[in-house]
Amino acid sequence: MRFIKTTRTLIALSLVAGTVTMWSGCSPKKQTELVPGVSTQVRVPKEMKTVRLDVTVNGQPQFCGIYDVRNGTVRLPRTLGLQSQGKGGPVKVTVTGYLFAQDDKDAPADLANCDLLPSVSAKLDWDRKHPDLGFARVLRSSRQPYVDNRILFVPMPLRFSCFEVPCPDEQTCKAGKCVPNDTDPNTLVDYNDNLILGNSGTCFSPALCMPDAVLPQLVDGATCKYALWKSKGAPDTGNVPFVTTGSGLNVRAYYDDGSVSEILDFDKDEGFFIPDPVNAPQTLQLADGLCHPGPATAHKITGLVASGLCAPKTPLQPLCDEESPSNPLSDASTSGSTTGGDTTCAPIEIKPAPSALVVLMDDTPQMQSFFGQAAAKKVLQLSLGDPVFEKTDLVFAFTPSAKTTCSAGFSPELDGSKTVTASQVDIASLIGSKDPTNLAPPPRALSVALDGAYKKLIALSAARAVAGTAYNKIGVLVLGDGTFDDDCGTGIDFTHLRDTIYGGIATYAVLFGKQDQTENLTGLANAQTLGNAGFFNADAFTPQPKDDTRPNNAADALSRVTQDLASCVYDAPDALKGTGSVTYLNPLPPAHTVAVAFNANCSGATQTTEKGWNLETVANSKAARVRVCGTDCTSLQDVLKTTAALALNSNQAPPAVPIYVQSCSSQTATPSIDGGAPPKDASAGDSAPPPDAGTDSGPVDASGG
Numbered sequence: 233m234r235f236i237k238t239t240r241t242l243i244a245l246s247l248v249a250g251t252v253t254m255w256s257g258c259s260p261k262k263q264t265e266l267v268p269g270v271s272t273q274v275r276v277p278k279e280m281k282t283v284r285l286d287v288t289v290n291g292q293p294q295f296c297g298i299y300d301v302r303n304g305t306v307r308l309p310r311t312l313g314l315q316s317q318g319k320g321g322p323v324k325v326t327v328t329g330y331l332f333a334q335d336d337k338d339a340p341a342d343l344a345n346c347d348l349l350p351s352v353s354a355k356l357d358w359d360r361k362h363p364d365l366g367f368a369r370v371l372r373s374s375r376q377p378y379v380d381n382r383i384l385f386v387p388m389p390l391r392f393s394c395f396e397v398p399c400p401d402e403q404t405c406k407a408g409k410c411v412p413n414d415t416d417p418n419t420l421v422d423y424n425d426n427l428i429l430g431n432s433g434t435c436f437s438p439a440l441c442m443p444d445a446v447l448p449q450l451v452d453g454a455t456c457k458y459a460l461w462k463s464k465g466a467p468d469t470g471n472v473p474f475v476t477t478g479s480g481l482n483v484r485a486y487y488d489d490g491s492v493s494e495i496l497d498f499d500k501d502e503g504f505f506i507p508d509p510v511n512a513p514q515t516l517q518l519a520d521g522l523c524h525p526g527p528a529t530a531h532k533i534t535g536l537v538a539s540g541l542c543a544p545k546t547p548l549q550p551l552c553d554e555e556s557p558s559n560p561l562s563d564a565s566t567s568g569s570t571t572g573g574d575t576t577c578a579p580i581e582i583k584p585a586p587s588a589l590v591v592l593m594d595d596t597p598q599m600q601s602f603f604g605q606a607a608a609k610k611v612l613q614l615s616l617g618d619p620v621f622e623k624t625d626l627v628f629a630f631t632p633s634a635k636t637t638c639s640a641g642f643s644p645e646l647d648g649s650k651t652v653t654a655s656q657v658d659i660a661s662l663i664g665s666k667d668p669t670n671l672a673p674p675p676r677a678l679s680v681a682l683d684g685a686y687k688k689l690i691a692l693s694a695a696r697a698v699a700g701t702a703y704n705k706i707g708v709l710v711l712g713d714g715t716f717d718d719d720c721g722t723g724i725d726f727t728h729l730r731d732t733i734y735g736g737i738a739t740y741a742v743l744f745g746k747q748d749q750t751e752n753l754t755g756l757a758n759a760q761t762l763g764n765a766g767f768f769n770a771d772a773f774t775p776q777p778k779d780d781t782r783p784n785n786a787a788d789a790l791s792r793v794t795q796d797l798a799s800c801v802y803d804a805p806d807a808l809k810g811t812g813s814v815t816y817l818n819p820l821p822p823a824h825t826v827a828v829a830f831n832a833n834c835s836g837a838t839q840t841t842e843k844g845w846n847l848e849t850v851a852n853s854k855a856a857r858v859r860v861c862g863t864d865c866t867s868l869q870d871v872l873k874t875t876a877a878l879a880l881n882s883n884q885a886p887p888a889v890p891i892y893v894q895s896c897s898s899q900t901a902t903p904s905i906d907g908g909a910p911p912k913d914a915s916a917g918d919s920a921p922p923p924d925a926g927t928d929s930g931p932v933d934a935s936g937g
Contacts, residue, residue, distance in 0.1 A: 265315045265383040268325045268374065269428040271550060272390040273494040275557040277302040280369060280390070281333040282343060284350055286326040296346030300333055301558075321377035324413070326350070327388045329370040329395075340367035352398040354530065355578075370395045373404045376415040385423040386415065387547055391502065392492050393522060396530035407502045407521025408529035421548065430553035437552045438495060441482055441542035446474035446821045448483075448538040450884045451515060456523035457507070458483075458516055460540050465512025469881050474821060478540035481506065481514050485522070486535040489579050489892040490817030490825035495551065496522075498544035514540055534890050535819035576899070577812050579892035582802040584620055585704035585857050588648060588692050589797060590627040590685040591616075592678070593663075594712020594744075597671045602744050604668035612711075613660050614880055619888035620798035620872065621652035627688050628655070628662065630672070631681040631712070638677045638720035642684020648692050675719035682708065682726060686734040702852035704801045707738035707765060709793055716741065716758035726762050738765035740793045766793060794886075795872045800865040802891060804847055804856040808902040812894025814845045814860060818871050819889070826867070834861035835905060845893075848907035856904055858893055 274280055281302050287295040328350040332339040342348040352368045370390050378384075394405035404413040426432040448458035449466055459466035460481065461474055483496045483504050496518075497503035504516045516538065517523075525532050553559055595603070616626075628646035629636050635643035645662055646655055689706045696702050710716070718724050730739055741763035743755055760767045811830035818826050831844025836859070843862040850857050860868060868891075876886035895902075 263315060263383065264378045264380050265423075266323055266325070266376070266378060266386055267383060267423040268327070268386040268388045270327050270388045270390065271428065272329070272558045273551065273556070274390070274392055274395070274492060276559070277333075279392075279395075279492070280329045280331060281336075282330040284326075284328040284330070284343065284368075286328070286346070286350070288324045289321065291324075293346075298334060298343060298346075302333060322375045323378065324373060324375040325386065325388065326371065326373040327390065328352075328368045328372075329390050330368050332367065342367070352396065354396055354398050354528065370397075371399070371405070373402075373413040374415045375402070375413050376417050376420070379417045379420075383423045384417060384420040385427050385548075386420060387427075389497075389502075389547070392487050392494055392531055393502075393525075393529070393533075397528055407519045408525045408531070409521040410528070427548050428550055430550045430556055430559070434549060435552035436495065436542075436545045436549045438484070438555050441480075441545075442484060442495070442537070442539040444476045444541065445482075445484060445537035445539040445823075446476050447819050447823070447878070448516070448536055450879050450882050450887065453879070453884045453887065456518035458536060458538065459512065460514040460538055463512070463514035463540070465508065465515055467882060471881060473878065476539050476541070478542070479513070480540050480542045481516060481538065481544055482540075482542055483516060483536055483538045484823075485533045486537075486817050486819070486823060486825075487531045487533060488581075488817075488890070489815035490535060490823065491579075491815065492531070495545050497547040497549075499547050502547070504544075532890075534888070535817045535823055537819070537821070537823045574810075574812070574896050574898065577810065577894045577896040579815060580805045580808075580895050581890050582804065582814075582858055582893050584623050584798045585801045585803050585853075585855075586623045586625070586696065586701055587705040587707075587797050588625040588627070588689055588696075588703050589621075589652065589706075590629070590644075590648075590688060590708045592629055592631050592681050592685060592708065592710045592712075594676055594714065595630040595633070595666060595671050596674045596676055596712075596714065598713045599744065600668045600671060602668075603663075603666045603671065610883060611880060613656075613663055614883070614885045615794060615876075616652055616659055617656055617885035618794045618798075618876055619653070619886065620794055623803075624652045624798055625692060626650065626652040626655050626659075627685065627692075628659065629681060629685070630662075632672045632675065632677045636677055636681055636684070638675055638680055638722075642681050642688075644684075644688070648688065674714070676712070676714060677720055678710070678716065679718040679720050679722045679724045679726070679729070682710075682729060682739075683724070686730070686737055689737060690734070697852035700852060700854040702850060704850075704857070705738065705797050707740060707793075707797055709740045709742070710759070710762060711742045711744065713744045713752065713755060715752075715754045716743070716762055717754075726758075730762070730764065736764065738797075739763055740766040740768070740796075742768045742770055742793075744770055766796060768792065792873060794876065795869045799869050799872055800860045802858045802860075802893075804858045804893070804902075805895065806855075808847065808856070808893065808895050810894065810896030810899035811902060812896055814858060814891065814893050816868065816871075816889060816891045820871065820874060826871075828860055828864045828868075830902075831861065832903065832905070834859055836907060838862075839865070847902045847904040849904050850907040857907060859907075 270283060272280065281300065283299050283301055285297045330343060332343060334343050342350045350368050350371060352371045372388050372390055374386055374388060376386065393408040397405045397408060399405050399410035402413055403410045426434045449461050451457040451459050451467060460476055461472045484493050485496050486493045500519060502519055504518050506513060506515065507517050508515065522533055625648045626646055627644045627648040629644035646658055685708045693703050693706060730737060739762055741759040743759045756769060813827035813829060815825055815827050818824055829844050831842055831846060834842045834844045834846035835848065839861050841862065843864050845858055845860045848857055848859055872889055875889060879886045
């Protein structure tokens, strides 16, 4: 739908002797007045249909108005002129946004009765049996006094970070957090139409200012600091994957699955700021509430793009009408929907199904060069810090160590009682404490360690099955150099051990460079044989196998293992309804929401041949699981791997790429399929391998020898 330019009508309210008079426009006479301006960047009417405006003076109600914003004739942004007429303050203005229209059969009572105070629900799928929990989507309030002989503009933005965030009385939501609603009048500017109307020459045009917006360089994940690539003061990574031009800085933030986005204001409290404008003028930092959302924050930023073409958008600069999502006559109001028009659908974040990983880390002297490089050690720490590992139990062992030797058997430093994410401090301590000049002498005891690793995975799997939280995937990651052979002299063939005795448990092998910087063809061949689930050559001195075209670096190898273990199968939310899309934000240029369609033929058996997603019940798992199949799975893995590699290139931990499934309260329960036979019990005495080793493996039996 194309935009049709119309003349905007302003609403102004004069508070005179307790009565309200309406007129068009604001009085040209210099007087004492407050002019709140209501604006939003959410799509109207998809995200909001009605706005309620309430005004109190000295705590006494003076005005209540309810406005339909659906049809483009009466639309956001709006203004409201409040004249003093000798009245004192403070004046409290409250703006409330609803997904309901007044004529909806389920419209809440506070859309018809101004004696009822509006309140925000903490969830989009309202519980209609409990109206006391609130029905509004967003509420913004501001309390300030008049200033004699000034007409002050009071910005009242309805930002998506504050949707579904209820706040106590006398507080308001800013950047997803509840804060006092008092506004210092000295921070307000005199009103003029350009501050609110999107048809002036000062409006902000995303089409003109952000056509080249790209994923910015992550500078510091802990403080949400980003930079335009290759800009002044930005970290020099050598590789510049994305380029934008200009000396300005603007940022678009994507929320949840990316279907809602906003141009952030240059505002330290609610948008972004530039910490060092002299030395790093194109390095930005997000407002604290956006960077560190509180537990009540319903909508979180999942991606950013930035451009340098224009000066930063200010809080006093409206979007141009033709490009504003709040204008129902603009194309922006209808783009980006992932619900197919069903307003009862809402995205629910889903987490990877639980997995288990055993890491066997070579710490013999031939790894001296690895442990001697702070950067190399940090790559391993950061890779294991990937958010997709938050539900992956970790077993970590050095081979050899005081606990793991040819004679003593296998005893890991970390025993699987914590997830990879929860083990971050332990991982950093274990890797960081290694003295490269005092590493353990060989033998590496790899045969003993592998046998112990496989047994440990079986034991962990059995315990999970009993608890009703069966693993989706299990695997062993072998990191190191040397010959990758039986240096304990046990005579064990690793292929037989892995496949015949332990049923083909997924094993990944990463070959690092030798201390003497010579080629290691024996290690290359043995590691390639060992890695049935993946082999990665990170040794710059040993040529790649002819059939291996993968990048030659450890960071890439580790990110590939990460995504293979912890993606494409997710724990489903309870009572999932409908067959809406699985969605996520692809932050790579051009940033966009990816929607994966439901497909009843997607299953473990058709994982590589079908596309789409399906819901499956899994034996020994209380939660059903969402499975993503085929090219939709590989596309998701590619996004996860690329974003992880970009972060690691900047010495930062990989960012989260949240995955969502649409649940539609008006639809029936999502149909599900049987996800497969019960996993084998480790004590059952059945030595047959699992049907899909390393993909959907439950406990396997080691008794077959």
